[in-house]
Amino acid sequence: MIHLQTARRWLRKRHSVLPGFGLTLGFAMLYLSLLVLIPLSSLFVKSASLSWADFWNTVSDPRVLASFRLTFGAALAAALVNAVFGLIVTWVLVRYSFFGKRLVDAMIDLPFAMPTAVSGITLTALFVKTRGLGKLLYDWFGLEVAYTPLGIMIALVFIGLPFVVRTLQPALEDLDLDIEESAASLGATRFQTFRLVIFPAILPALLTGFALSFARALGEYGSVVFIAGNQPGKTEIAPLLIMNKLEDFHYREAAAIAVILLLASFLILLFINIVQWWSRRYAI
Amino acid sequence: MSIEVQNIRKTFGSFTALDGVSLTVGAGELVALLGPSGSGKTTLLRIIAGLEQSDPGSGPILFHDEDVGGRRIGDRAVGFVFQHYALFRHMTVFDNVAFGLRVRPRKSRPSDALIRHKVDQLLQLVQLDTFATRYPHQLSGGQRQRVALARALAIEPKVLLLDEPFGALDAKVRQELRRWLRRLHDEIHVTSVFVTHDQEEALELADRVVVMNEGRIEQIGAPDEVFHHPATEFVMNFLGQVNLFGGRVEEGKIHFSTVAFDAPEHAQLQNQPVKVFIRPHEFEVGEFTDGQTCIRATISRINSAGPNVRLLLMAETGESLSVELPQERFRQLKLQAGSQVYLTPRGLKVFGDDYVI
Numbered sequence: 001m002i003h004l005q006t007a008r009r010w011l012r013k014r015h016s017v018l019p020g021f022g023l024t025l026g027f028a029m030l031y032l033s034l035l036v037l038i039p040l041s042s043l044f045v046k047s048a049s050l051s052w053a054d055f056w057n058t059v060s061d062p063r064v065l066a067s068f069r070l071t072f073g074a075a076l077a078a079a080l081v082n083a084v085f086g087l088i089v090t091w092v093l094v095r096y097s098f099f100g101k102r103l104v105d106a107m108i109d110l111p112f113a114m115p116t117a118v119s120g121i122t123l124t125a126l127f128v129k130t131r132g133l134g135k136l137l138y139d140w141f142g143l144e145v146a147y148t149p150l151g152i153m154i155a156l157v158f159i160g161l162p163f164v165v166r167t168l169q170p171a172l173e174d175l176d177l178d179i180e181e182s183a184a185s186l187g188a189t190r191f192q193t194f195r196l197v198i199f200p201a202i203l204p205a206l207l208t209g210f211a212l213s214f215a216r217a218l219g220e221y222g223s224v225v226f227i228a229g230n231q232p233g234k235t236e237i238a239p240l241l242i243m244n245k246l247e248d249f250h251y252r253e254a255a256a257i258a259v260i261l262l263l264a265s266f267l268i269l270l271f272i273n274i275v276q277w278w279s280r281r282y283a284i
Numbered sequence: 285m286s287i288e289v290q291n292i293r294k295t296f297g298s299f300t301a302l303d304g305v306s307l308t309v310g311a312g313e314l315v316a317l318l319g320p321s322g323s324g325k326t327t328l329l330r331i332i333a334g335l336e337q338s339d340p341g342s343g344p345i346l347f348h349d350e351d352v353g354g355r356r357i358g359d360r361a362v363g364f365v366f367q368h369y370a371l372f373r374h375m376t377v378f379d380n381v382a383f384g385l386r387v388r389p390r391k392s393r394p395s396d397a398l399i400r401h402k403v404d405q406l407l408q409l410v411q412l413d414t415f416a417t418r419y420p421h422q423l424s425g426g427q428r429q430r431v432a433l434a435r436a437l438a439i440e441p442k443v444l445l446l447d448e449p450f451g452a453l454d455a456k457v458r459q460e461l462r463r464w465l466r467r468l469h470d471e472i473h474v475t476s477v478f479v480t481h482d483q484e485e486a487l488e489l490a491d492r493v494v495v496m497n498e499g500r501i502e503q504i505g506a507p508d509e510v511f512h513h514p515a516t517e518f519v520m521n522f523l524g525q526v527n528l529f530g531g532r533v534e535e536g537k538i539h540f541s542t543v544a545f546d547a548p549e550h551a552q553l554q555n556q557p558v559k560v561f562i563r564p565h566e567f568e569v570g571e572f573t574d575g576q577t578c579i580r581a582t583i584s585r586i587n588s589a590g591p592n593v594r595l596l597l598m599a600e601t602g603e604s605l606s607v608e609l610p611q612e613r614f615r616q617l618k619l620q621a622g623s624q625v626y627l628t629p630r631g632l633k634v635f636g637d638d639y640v641i
Contacts, residue, residue, distance in 0.1 A: 178370040181335055182432075185357045185364040186384035186439055196387070200374045 043262065047255035058256045063232050064241060068260065071238040074149055075217035078156035083210040086164030087202075093165070094172040108166070111159045116222025123155050124226040147229030152237065155223045160213030167212065171205035204279030208272050215268045218261055285442040285475055286311045287332060290343030294327050294336065294499075301327040303499035306343065312473040314466070316486035319496035320522070325479045326447055328496070332477065333445050334360050347442060360443075363436030363474075367448040369428040371420040377431050378416040381406055384439035406434040409468070426457040433465075437472075446478035450485065462489050483523045487511060495519045517635040520561045527605050529560040531634070538634055541579050541601050545632070561633040564594065564608040568628040571617060578626040581605055586621055588614065595619070597627075 047055065058064065093105055111119065127145035129138035137143040145151045175198060183193040221239040228235045238261055245254035287309040294302040302324045309315045317325040330336040332345060334357035344351045352360050371380050381403045385394055394402065407413040410430040420428055429449060436444060449465070450458040466489055469476060480486050486493045487507040495502045495510060495518070503515040514520040531540025533556045538545045540560045573580070581597035584604075588594075593614040595607045607627060619625065 176368070176370065178366045178368065179372065181357070182364060182366060182370040182435075183372075183383070183387075185333065185335070185362060186387065186435065187358040188383070188387040189358075192387045196383070197372055201372075 040262065043255055043258055046252060047259045050252045050256055054252075055256050058253045059260055063236070064238075064257060066233045067236050067238040067241045067257075070149060070152065070235065071218060071261075072264070074152045074156055074237070075214050075220075078153050078160055078217050079210050079214035081153070081157050082160045082164045082213045083206060086161055086209060086213075087168060087206060089161070090165050090168040090172055094169060108162050112162050116159065116220070117226070119158060120155060120223035120226035123151070123158065123223065127151055127154070127227065146227050147231075147235060149235060151227040151229075152224055152235065155227050156217040156220055159220055159223055160217050163212040163216060164206070164209035167209035168202060168205050171202045175201055204275050207275045211268050211272045211275070215265050218264055218268075285348040286346075287443060287475060287477070288344075288346040288349075289328075289332060290346075292328065292331055292342045292345075293339045294324070294331060294342075295339055300499050302331070302338070305496075305499070305501055307494060307501065307504070309475060309477060311348075311475055314469050314476045314478075314489065314491045316490035316493045317477060317479045317496060318481070318483060318486040318493050318522075320481060322498075323496040324499040325481075325494075325496045329445050329447055329477060329479050332443075333357055333362050333364050335364070361439070361441050363433075363439060363441030363444045365429070365432050365436050365444070365446040365449050367451045369420070369425075369432045369452075371428055371431060371435075373420045376417050376419055377407070377412060377423070378403055380420070380431055381435045381438050383435060402438065403434075406438055409437070410434045424457070425453045426461050429453065429461065433468075437474075441474065444474045444476040446476065448479050448481070450482075451480070458485070465489065487523070495522060497522070514633065517559060517561070520633055520635070525564050525606055526561045527564065527603070527607075529562070529603060531558050531560045532556060533558055533634075533636070541599060541603065543577050543579060543629070545577070545629075547634070556636055558634050558636045561635070562629050562631070564606045565592070566629060566631040567605075567607045567609075568630055569595075569607060569609050569613065569617065569619075570626045570628065573626045574628065577628050579605075579629075581625060581627055583619060583621050583623050583625065586619065597625070599627075 050058065059068075089108070093101065093108075124146050126132055127134040127137070129135060129144050129146065134145055137145060143150070145154060179197055179201075180193055183197045184190075188196065219239060221237075221243070224237055225240055228237060228240070230236050230240055238257060242254045242257050242261075245251075245257065288307070290306045292302050292305045294300075305324070305328055307328070317328060319325045327336060331338050334352070334355060338345070338353070345353045347360065357364070372383065375383070382399050385399045385402065388394075404413065404416075407416055410433055412427060412430055412434070415423065415427065415431075420431065423431065429452075433449075450461055453461065462485055478489070487510075490507060492504060493507055493510050494504045497518045503510050503519045505513075505515075510519060511523050514523060520526060529540040531538055533539075533547060533553045535554075536547055538547045538558065538560065540558075570578070579599050579601075581599045583595050583597050585596040586593065587596075588611070591611070592608045593611055595609070597605045597607060599605055605627070617625070
């Protein structure tokens, strides 16, 4: 019976006030193809002109491997930092009202809006060890930030923060206060209430924010190249390596490195979708 | 365990939610806080629970003669049931009910086997034992509220507080759940206070009803008492439909509309304005006048769907009236819209500015 109904629903188009399913679907497909699918597949085509051995040689070159390690490592570290501190920032923004809250809320989006090169140069100027904040860090703690992996991570934290905050915000706003009150009435401590009731409820959103921030950090170029210093094997990120290969007219090798990054991004997106599907299992 | 609160005040900014409320609930009683929205009933419940703090200068909150005013809700041993269930949606029904036992400090936490046994028992009590592995979103509203109740009972509360427990449910489910809750209460006898704005629910379910308005208690009494002997105009008005007449007391008689009634107990009053309330079922409907005590009216609308027939009428003096009469009487009189009838009040309630007849 249920099967019959489902089948019928699939066969007969559901009535809708706004017509145009066929037209809009066609447009969406064409648009996505032109904008996303064709450029990306040409990337695969380009790298496919390399033999397997050449492909392998390119991506297993020590310099390339080092750049992958750096890119994935720094992106992962930055995403983790963003997950933790993004959660705190979001918590404050959602839970409390204070003077200037709207301004702080608007500030979250600044890393989105600023040209990445501008943020890169600003961060570099701030963190070089010869002056300003960078000098303090160097003098007091012996920390070098600019031109080290730490600097790269800071740049990636900077551009990734809005992803975490903006995905967490609606999830936290959706949480009803009476859930916490009922946990408290059942004798849960404040920490238990957070750990057992609030955290599981926002975990899917947090994971999504983490993955988005990670994916963005993998491909980030503009804000990183200035603070990185770009020493081969040490502070050279994969996107920069691609640029270098292009400048040397090694198009196929550049494409090979790009394919690895692309696959990584694709896996992350897959992960996001699985998380979202999983979290819908107990959506009310 | 008995509950006693004295002189509770609570303000939110310039709004006074509770204006010196005192209330005693006996051990094992089921009491309803009844009032319109904004009357302070939910605030009072939340203060008893410990979810809200009363203003400084308020009296104590006593559970079995012990002041719990300074304690957090978790230390008051109250079970609280929310209007929108407040279930943990990422937990199964079983885990929801077990929550209160599992969060206890290790020393007082029951063993897993004991928790399992207890939760199974509670789920049986609320007739949801076959739903233990479901998630809240797989249940109906009534089922969810029963899970919430089982969860609240799991911590063996001394006091059960329910905030509009049936407010979010369909009329039919609400009625079933109401009867079920009454049976449950007769079984377990835990001191219970519930908030409602539905007078029918309060009158049917509660041992005693506390009628609240604008942060004050208007009347406390058994359902029968508050319905038949309302202490104030507000209670009369709030508990069911009324017809209101402006009248006056003169020489031991109450005059309103075209009728006059003897009121010998107020012979000393001269020309005092009063308000006269008559419930719709307290009219005798007749085709002929019987002299002094009739109000002549024209039927403007008839609604005969239901156990009683409800008439909307226009009195010749201009008041719009609502009258209820049994189906047989209605058929006997062969009434139609537009017919003229004579109404004889059988019972009436008179309120002056500061006295009640």
